[in-house]
Amino acid sequence: MTEMQKLYLLVPLAPLFGSVIAGLFGWAIGRTMSHLVTIAGVAVSCWVSWIIFQDVQAGHVFNGTVYTWMTSGDIRFEIGFLIDPLTTMMMMVVTFVSLMVHIYTIGYMQDDPGYQRFFSYISLFTFSMLMLVMANNFLQLFFGWEAVGLVSYLLIGFWYTKPTAIYANLKAFLVNRVGDFGFLLGIGLVLAYFGTLDYASVFAQAPAMASHTISIIPGQEWSLLTLICILLFIGAMGKSAQFPLHVWLPDSMEGPTPISALIHAATMVTAGIFMVARMSPLFELSQTALSVVMVIGAITALFMGFLGIIQNDIKRVIAYSTLSQLGYMTVALGASAYSAAVFHLMTHAFFKALLFLAAGSVIMGMHHDQDIRNMGGLRKYMPITWITFLIGSLALIGTPFLSGFYSKDSIIEAVGLSHLTGSGFAYFAVVAGVFVTAFYSFRLYFLVFHGKERFPVHDSHAHGHDGHDDHGHGHGGTPHESPWVVTVPLILLAIPSLVIGYFTIQPMLFGDYFKGAIFINNDLHPAMEELAHEFHGAGAMALHALTTLPFWLAFAGVALSWFFYMKRPDIPAAIKQRFSLIYAILENKYGFDTFNDWFFAGGARKLGNILWRYGDVKLIDGFFVNGAARVVGWLSRVIRNFQSGYIYHYAFAMIIGVFALLTWFVRAA
Numbered sequence: 001m002t003e004m005q006k007l008y009l010l011v012p013l014a015p016l017f018g019s020v021i022a023g024l025f026g027w028a029i030g031r032t033m034s035h036l037v038t039i040a041g042v043a044v045s046c047w048v049s050w051i052i053f054q055d056v057q058a059g060h061v062f063n064g065t066v067y068t069w070m071t072s073g074d075i076r077f078e079i080g081f082l083i084d085p086l087t088t089m090m091m092m093v094v095t096f097v098s099l100m101v102h103i104y105t106i107g108y109m110q111d112d113p114g115y116q117r118f119f120s121y122i123s124l125f126t127f128s129m130l131m132l133v134m135a136n137n138f139l140q141l142f143f144g145w146e147a148v149g150l151v152s153y154l155l156i157g158f159w160y161t162k163p164t165a166i167y168a169n170l171k172a173f174l175v176n177r178v179g180d181f182g183f184l185l186g187i188g189l190v191l192a193y194f195g196t197l198d199y200a201s202v203f204a205q206a207p208a209m210a211s212h213t214i215s216i217i218p219g220q221e222w223s224l225l226t227l228i229c230i231l232l233f234i235g236a237m238g239k240s241a242q243f244p245l246h247v248w249l250p251d252s253m254e255g256p257t258p259i260s261a262l263i264h265a266a267t268m269v270t271a272g273i274f275m276v277a278r279m280s281p282l283f284e285l286s287q288t289a290l291s292v293v294m295v296i297g298a299i300t301a302l303f304m305g306f307l308g309i310i311q312n313d314i315k316r317v318i319a320y321s322t323l324s325q326l327g328y329m330t331v332a333l334g335a336s337a338y339s340a341a342v343f344h345l346m347t348h349a350f351f352k353a354l355l356f357l358a359a360g361s362v363i364m365g366m367h368h369d370q371d372i373r374n375m376g377g378l379r380k381y382m383p384i385t386w387i388t389f390l391i392g393s394l395a396l397i398g399t400p401f402l403s404g405f406y407s408k409d410s411i412i413e414a415v416g417l418s419h420l421t422g423s424g425f426a427y428f429a430v431v432a433g434v435f436v437t438a439f440y441s442f443r444l445y446f447l448v449f450h451g452k453e454r455f456p457v458h459d460s461h462a463h464g465h466d467g468h469d470d471h472g473h474g475h476g477g478t479p480h481e482s483p484w485v486v487t488v489p490l491i492l493l494a495i496p497s498l499v500i501g502y503f504t505i506q507p508m509l510f511g512d513y514f515k516g517a518i519f520i521n522n523d524l525h526p527a528m529e530e531l532a533h534e535f536h537g538a539g540a541m542a543l544h545a546l547t548t549l550p551f552w553l554a555f556a557g558v559a560l561s562w563f564f565y566m567k568r569p570d571i572p573a574a575i576k577q578r579f580s581l582i583y584a585i586l587e588n589k590y591g592f593d594t595f596n597d598w599f600f601a602g603g604a605r606k607l608g609n610i611l612w613r614y615g616d617v618k619l620i621d622g623f624f625v626n627g628a629a630r631v632v633g634w635l636s637r638v639i640r641n642f643q644s645g646y647i648y649h650y651a652f653a654m655i656i657g658v659f660a661l662l663t664w665f666v667r668a669a
Contacts, residue, residue: 004055004062005064008062009066010045010048012134014040014045015038015042015124016041016124018123019120019121021038023120026120034116034120038119042095042102043099046092046098049088049091049092052083062084063136066079069139075196075197079139080136080137080140081136082134082135086274086514087133089342089508091130094267097261098267101259102122104360104485104489105258107364108364122155124147125155125263125268129148129267131144132145132147132274136199136200137199138187138197142183145275146180148268149176153169153170155259156169157170158255158259165254167251168255169252171252175248177238178238178245179235179236179237181234182232182235182237186229189224206282206285210225210285214227225285225286225289229282229289230292232275232276233296236271236272239271240272240326241300242272242326242327243296243299243300243304246300250320253316258360261353261360265356269322270345273330276293280336283336284519284520284521285521287420287421287524290333290334290335290525291421292334294331294335297327297330298430300324300326300330301325301430302432305320305324305436305437307320307586308440309436309586310583310586312371312372313371314359314371317372317440317441318444321437324437327433328433329345329348331411331426331429332415334422336414336521336525336527337411339514340410343407343505346508347395351392351396352392353493354388354389354392354490354493354497358385358388359389362378362479365479366455372448373454374454376449376453376454377453379450381479382480384490385481387494388491389445389448390449391494393442396437397434402498403496403499406502408550409541410505412430413531414527431553436557437557438555442558442561446561501538506535509528509531509535
């Protein structure tokens with residue numbers, strides 16, 4: 001094994017080591033050592049990822065097996081690494097954001113009794129995600145995929161005495177199982193038809209399989225690759241919270257704020273986006289699958305944004321914006337703009353982690369009140385949180401020169417150039433989504449940091465609110481800026497949120513950064529190629545944007561939210577009353593939760609009841625158990641009559657028995 005290969009192993013194993021130490025021995029080594037060992041593990045992983053990134057930039061791509069886990073016939077199940085530009089970009093994003101979250105957690109969770117357990121979980125989460133992105137085969141991809149889901153279950157339900165947290169983690173787990181079932185079927189089809197789980201072998205065979213059909217329902221032929229791609233994408237819909245499997249993500253805000261930043265910004269929810277980009281050689285061979293991806297993404301991008309407008313919980317507003325931005329990434333995947341999707345994944349990771357952590361800082365400052373109706377005027381109390389939150393919000397809405405602008409604008413342009421079925425609707429959704437995003441983001445910003453103070457200053461005024469507080473604290477006392485372990489990660493995340501798009505758009509979108517990692521059939525899907533002709537540098541792109549529709553829509557969204565919530569708060573109240581039906585639909589989240597509870601949960605209960613009543617009570621207990629007892633009882637009653645004590649009764653019975661036996665023997669002969 002070369003020196004470089006040892007470093008590849010170190011990246012996932014360092015956080016795993018920290019997780020094991022903090023998890024198993026946290027009680028012995030104490031709080032300080034627990035956070036030191038886990039932070040050191042992730043810091044090593046981050047530093048080594050940077051070294052590997054530079055090595056890959058020098059042209060040293062690696063694709064090889066670490067060890068063979070199992071051999072079955074001709075098929076080898078292996079653990080291996082694929083280290084290419086796509087992987088190294090993901091490794092750096094995951095480890096850097098995870099490192100910031102680890103440091104932030106020291107301040108956020110300082111009073112929590114589960115301190116060591118929490119550090120163990122977030123390190124284990126980082127290990128799982130790294131195994132997923134570094135995989136060179138479907139087996140390891142699936143291992144990382146499921147491990148991420150398991151640890152997210154543990155993290156969302158971290159406060160396991162809180163009923164809402166238990167409900168949320170179970171919901172996340174079950175919804176992800178639905179997606180993972182499709183994902184597993186897709187992997188099964190790959191193994192059945194390609195005879196291997198290795199990416200490179202599957203991609204090499206894919207063009208030859210493009211015309212292959214499969215008959216699931218007799219008489220109906222389906223394209224094999226379309227079916228595989230759609231099944232794999234169903235997995236991505238679960239993990240990346242795409243409509244209709246999006247229902248778990250807003251509820252998962254019940255977990256502590258650091259995991260909101262980790263799961264919903266940089267890692268778990270982007271796993272589906274990363275996986276589809278990695279599978280680009282397969283998706284490029286199926287127009288149908290790309291159309292499905294694009295339309296699902298468009299629905300998510302627009303309709304989840306609407307829900308952000310009416311939320312009053314600070315974390316839920318940001319959660320719905322995550323859903324919407326994941327929709328943007330998915331639309332880009334459908335338009336074959338894989339590099340734009342992954343570019344948005346990267347920029348979004350920084351500014352969304354920043355927004356979540358800044359929201360956590362606000363929650364700490366507000367003594368664990370999360371209702372934005374109880375905030376206002378926090379700018380003067382929390383200056384660092386205020387400025388970093390503003391940077392994150394500006395990046396999110398696509399302000400020219402900030403990182404979110406470059407990735408979001410590229411997606412909108414690419415979708416506009418796409419000719420796939422559904423691209424017209426997708427273009428409308430992503431453009432309209434710009435206004436919606438700007439409106440709800442700045443509604444949140446103005447209500448929290450500007451306007452009159454709506455919080456009681458004295459503890460005597462402590463009151464309950466809508467059940468979302470982190471530790472169940474009452475609200476009281478003057479807000480205060482958070483300690484440095486909270487503000488330093490905010491500042492370090494604000495820097496890439498400002499500049500990373502400007503410096504990386506040229507190589508990542510229009511250079512050859514992803515050459516060899518992402519495959520696009522330019523004859524059929526020329527969007528990125530056409531964009532490259534129009535691109536004349538990051539500065540020119542930002543200046544040109546000042547004349548485009550998305551910029552003015554974003555500006556209008558900010559202006560309208562300022563007018564509504566700063567100048568005329570009576571107008572939103574009047575709109576709410578006037579359009580009470582629309583408000584009720586949004587409040588009810590389009591009825592998805594209600595339908596799921598009625599159809600799936602209620603249906604499962606009814607089915608269980610029927611199976612219990614007829615299967616258990618009547619068939620098993622009634623027929624087999626009690627029926628057998630009744631048969632034995634009846635036979636006993638009949639035979640009891642022969643046990644009379646009279647010899648002639650016994651002689652009579654023996655004669656009948658001998659007669660019956662002789663008759664049987666004669667007939668058999």
